[in-house]
Amino acid sequence: MDQDTIGRIVQGDREAFRTLYDEHFEYAMRTAMLVTKNGEWAKDAVQESFLRVYRNIWQYDRDKPFKPWFYCILLRECYRVMEREKKIVPFGEQLDRFAVEQKLPDTSLDVYEALQALNDLYRIPLILKYLHDYSEREIADILELNVNTLKSRLLKGREKMRDILGGEPHGSKA
Structure with missing residues (x-):
């Protein structure tokens, strides 16, 4: 990840965030689908992950790689969504077939x-x-x-x- 892009995002550049989003979206969706086993849950987790990144990018340590930081957020969101949904949806309906x-x-x-x-x-x-x-x-x-x-x-x-x-x-x- 280009550190200049992160710096521009911190300063509020929405186009820089769009670049980051476009670069990581497909990869994030594949990961979320594998983790949640549900297309809608994966979309929710990915969307919320990008929102959290946008709100908290100032906390990102630029001396470390971006992807592990992002995927830590993504996995936590996947777990949060699965916890929320398993309380709502009967087990038999949980398993969408990716x-x-x-x-x-x-x-x-x-x-x-x-x-x-x-x-x-x-x-x-x-x-x-x-x-x-x-x-x-x-x-x-x-x-x-x-x-x-x-x-x-x-x-x-x-x-x-x-x-x-x-x-x-x-x-x-x-």
Whole structure:
């Protein structure tokens, strides 16, 4: 993220904020869809995240990367929206099918369904690591975890994915 753009946003430049929004919107929507498993909830979380960024950009530490700061806000919003909605919507109606909405190819559907079957404890770190290419340190900071705890969750998440997809344990002989 260009620090000049952040500086212009802090000074109230709406066009600079539009640039930031355009640059991060698609990525944020994909993340929110994977986290919330619901298109409308994802839209709410992304919209509220950008509002929070706009209101609180002055708190952003320009010595650190922008994306982890933003995605920390986004994940918190996703969790907040899911908490709010699960009190309102019956469980059976909660699960919109992202794959159907996005018309993913069949090969992606298996991986997507396996990922969605995981508990948030394992699913969120896997999304951040393998779909968004964050380092383990960045993920630990975003999720406010110890790095070793994160590594354990990544390992267990990969094992659970392998079990769901019917894969062989690493190093096994056929």
